[in-house]
Amino acid sequence: MKKLPADILKDFPSLHAMGMRAYLDSAASSLTPTPVLEAMDGYYKECRSNVHRGMYKTAGEATARYEAARGVVAGFLNASSPEEVVFTSGTTASLNLLAASLGRELKPGDEVVLTEMEHHADVVPWQEAAKRHGFTLKFIPLTEGFTLDMDAARALIGPKTRIVSVAHASNALGTVNPVKELASLAHAVGAKLIVDAAQSVPHMKVDVRTLDCDFLAFSAHKMLGPTGVGVLWGRKGLLEAMEPTQYGGDMIREVRPEASTWNDAPWKFEAGTPNVAGVIGLGAAVGYLQAIGMERIEAHDRALAAYAIGKLSEIPGLEIVGPKAGERIGAISFTVEGAHPHDLATLLDREGVAVRGGHHCAMPLMARLGLSGTTRASFYLYNDESDADALIDAILKAKTVLKL
């Protein structure tokens, strides 16, 4: 069995090439290992053709590799079939597709329930669809402990609720939300549950049948894959009933001058030439994660988060913005009294520690917490305790520079 992270560091050339002491921004985008780069390279070097259309051998090979990735992703999620997996350009595109398509079915009086900790990608598409179709948005509030207020959720999810859309894990707080419980609340009133799994799929075992959700969205680039590709998983019957939102090549069955009919799901949602290399890279990234094991990755993540939170909490003036223990991922937000997150990020960068500072695309959450932003350090399988130590060291130095 490979030791984390010692035995896998050689797979991540950019760890050294970028010349950092500690890359702690995987919640924004992860690094990509050599086997994933090689899988994508293989497409460009060995079977560079379009998919689903070519009538020659390499086109068949490209299609086979592209569709094989669909099967790999389906297996990874424990989906009932590969046809439940739609390839998109990322979580944002997946959520936009859902809001645009499902939004059309909603009318004034209907309610879509979100949470106060949603990423802008799970807020703004719903706001826009609500403007067009006249439905109402509701937000599940937070508790003082940075978790969802489930009493409030039980009160908010009612007979008017058509859709509940929640982050599985918050990119800004690290909180892991009780998706299974939200699924049963949604289903009890006949609503659908959408899960923004951008921050959970890379870090823990996500089984769509166990979660009992209806749709799930995530991005390849946060789970060792390339940028510009992601997934919308949906229950087969729901995808079949759903209307596409983009039209063009490959998504049609028959086009007549006056009207057209659609291909089957999932292909009716994949108009135009897809990101073939990206999808193949995503398949390889899933394979890489599976070879290590999601349970081990989750355990590694949790141990590192606990270690880092323990050390960070000892720094005077530093506040953790998120749960200190319990159900959480290794994305740790914090504030340092007197230090703006942007200044802190710059000073940490000078020490070779890469973190993110700002509102983390969660402005409603920051407003609710009365913060302009936080600094966030996020861990992944290639990090270890020495990275957390580098972070602590750099924060202490930054405090000296800022005379705090």
Add this chain to the structure above:
Amino acid sequence: MNDELYQENILDHNKNPRNAGRIEGASRQAKELNPSCGDAIELFLKLDGCDRVQDVKFDGHGCAISQASVSMLTERLKGRPLAEVMAIDEKDILGLLGIDVGPMRMKCAMLSLRTLKSALACKK
């Protein structure tokens, strides 16, 4: 640590901003945001009968670079004729800061200038 960005005067302007506050009935005012980091600056100018800056104040929050930048800018604006204020550009702001801002923090440094330009563009 390489701390040429966070020199004494930058930290001083950040901690003790000059001309902090608001002006009721300002001749020119505007608010600008830096959407990537959530920083915000609201700038108020009061002009006298000869179109000189009689008073200037700012309100807002942000990183040390953006706050020092606007604090220093307000000091520079006081008493200046409008024509001179309108000619202020990026080079002037960098001159006021006197540090090598670098591409990663240019937006922070220039939020003050952006707010000034908006204020000048809209009469109140």
